[in-house]
Amino acid sequence: xxxLRVRKNYGIKIRVFSDFFSSFIIGVNVQRDVLQAxxxxxxxxxxxxxxxxxxxxxxxxxxxxEERNIRRTLxxxxxCDEIIIVDSYSTDATVDxxxxxxxxxxxxxxxxxxxxxxxxxxxxxxxxxxxxxADEVLSDELVEEITTLPAQDLADYAAFSFRMNLVFLDKxxxxxxxxxxxxxxxxxxxxxxxxxxxxxxxxxVNGPVKRLNSxxxxxxxxxxxxxxxxxxxYSTYSAEMAFNKGKDKPMAVVLLGLPFNFIxxxxxxxxxxxGIKGFYWSVFSSYYHFAKHVKLKxxxxxxxxxxxxVRNVPKVIS
Numbered sequence: 001x002x003x004l005r006v007r008k009n010y011g012i013k014i015r016v017f018s019d020f021f022s023s024f025i026i027g028v029n030v031q032r033d034v035l036q037a038x039x040x041x042x043x044x045x046x047x048x049x050x051x052x053x054x055x056x057x058x059x060x061x062x063x064x065x066e067e068r069n070i071r072r073t074l075x076x077x078x079x080c081d082e083i084i085i086v087d088s089y090s091t092d093a094t095v096d097x098x099x100x101x102x103x104x105x106x107x108x109x110x111x112x113x114x115x116x117x118x119x120x121x122x123x124x125x126x127x128x129x130x131x132x133x134a135d136e137v138l139s140d141e142l143v144e145e146i147t148t149l150p151a152q153d154l155a156d157y158a159a160f161s162f163r164m165n166l167v168f169l170d171k172x173x174x175x176x177x178x179x180x181x182x183x184x185x186x187x188x189x190x191x192x193x194x195x196x197x198x199x200x201x202x203x204x205v206n207g208p209v210k211r212l213n214s215x216x217x218x219x220x221x222x223x224x225x226x227x228x229x230x231x232x233x234y235s236t237y238s239a240e241m242a243f244n245k246g247k248d249k250p251m252a253v254v255l256l257g258l259p260f261n262f263i264x265x266x267x268x269x270x271x272x273x274x275g276i277k278g279f280y281w282s283v284f285s286s287y288y289h290f291a292k293h294v295k296l297k298x299x300x301x302x303x304x305x306x307x308x309x310v311r312n313v314p315k316v317i318s
Contacts, residue, residue: 054151056081057186058124059132062116064088066134067097069219074101076138079147080130086120094134112237114201117194128154130186131194131203135219136164142214146186158207159187162216168277169221175273176265178281182211199237224280231288239295248300254293261286 059080063070064087074097077083083103087095088110098105106123110116121129132138138146142162149160162185166178173179184203187193192205221227242248265271265285271278 052079052147052149054149054154055128056126057128057130058082058084058126059130060084060086060117060120060124061132061134062086062088062110062113062120063090063094063098063134064110065090065092066094067092068222069135070094071097071100072219073132073134073137074098074103076140076143077101077130079143082125084120084123086116086123088116112196112198112201114194114196114198117201118196121189121193124189127188127190128186129189132185132216133218136185137217137219138162139215139217142212142216145212145214153210154188156208157210158191158205159184159203159209161185161209161211163212163214164216164218166281167217167219168274168281169223171274171277172217173271173274173278173281176271176278176281177269178271183216184209185216198241199234200241227280227284231284231291235288235291235295238292239299242292242296243299243303248296249293251297254290254297257293258286258290261289 057080059077059082061070061073061083063085067090074083083098083101085095085098085103085105086108087098087105089107095105104123106120108116108119117131121131146160161182164179164181164183166173166176168178184205187203187205188207191207192203194203195201221230262282266279266282271282274281
């Protein structure tokens with residue numbers, strides 16, 4: 001009986017140890033699965049990606065010093081089959097953040113928005129292209145709407161446009177022309193592509209374009225310094241484009257345009273309903289047009305002086 005009791009206790013201990021070891025292994029596996037799921041959640045990628053019913057999509061983005069925006073933008077592109085980044089040698093953490101999301105990254109000197117985006121599209125693997133700016137973020141509703149598009153729509157349409165809301169200095173505008181406008185962002189590159197404009201580039205396609213209902217948010221400016229810096233850069237590019245096209249405006253029209261544009265943005269386009277941020281936006285938008293035309297006048301004056309100096313060079317008599 002004593003021996004039997006010992007064997008019985010021994011057997012109980014073995015079973016207890018076996019149960020504990022099994023529980024430990026299961027726990028390790030569960031922790032590993034949870035860790036993998038957490039990593040996928042951090043990267044905002046689905047552990048198991050399901051292909052879209054109508055094909056594959058390449059997301060393309062051009063970047064330069066976008067560390068404040070790019071993570072928020074990339075986190076909503078988990079459904080895309082690849083993400084192409086063309087970076088203009090950023091000096092901040094932009095490229096490192098893009099690597100976290102397994103993006104394919106190319107470095108290229110910037111020589112205009114149209115040219116840069118055309119290059120990015122050329123590096124994509126798939127024909128359907130989602131091209132957004134680094135400060136544009138798809139809403140959850142828009143992601144759902146895109147990923148549930150019927151396959152027939154892909155055959156019927158050459159592109160899709162999204163309704164965009166402006167987010168200016170952390171305020172989403174609910175009124176005004178800058179919110180609620182439609183912009184083409186998803187297109188079939190076999191049916192069109194980007195213009196080569198240095199600034200204010202656009203997508204042009206051969207075929208019908210369908211408007212989707214959900215919104216994309218444009219986090220345009222996070223500070224007044226950034227707003228002024230970007231306005232200065234864009235007005236320079238626009239002036240150069242206008243100069244190359246031979247455009248000009250009388251100075252009287254430029255001066256009158258400053259108050260007129262403010263009234264247009266603030267009153268007629270109802271930015272007065274967006275509070276003090278709407279006032280700021282109207283002032284900066286009016287200044288942009290003024291700066292563009294003054295810089296154009298500067299370019300034309302410089303061109304005239306150069307031509308005059310060439311005409312006044314005395315001929316050398318040999």
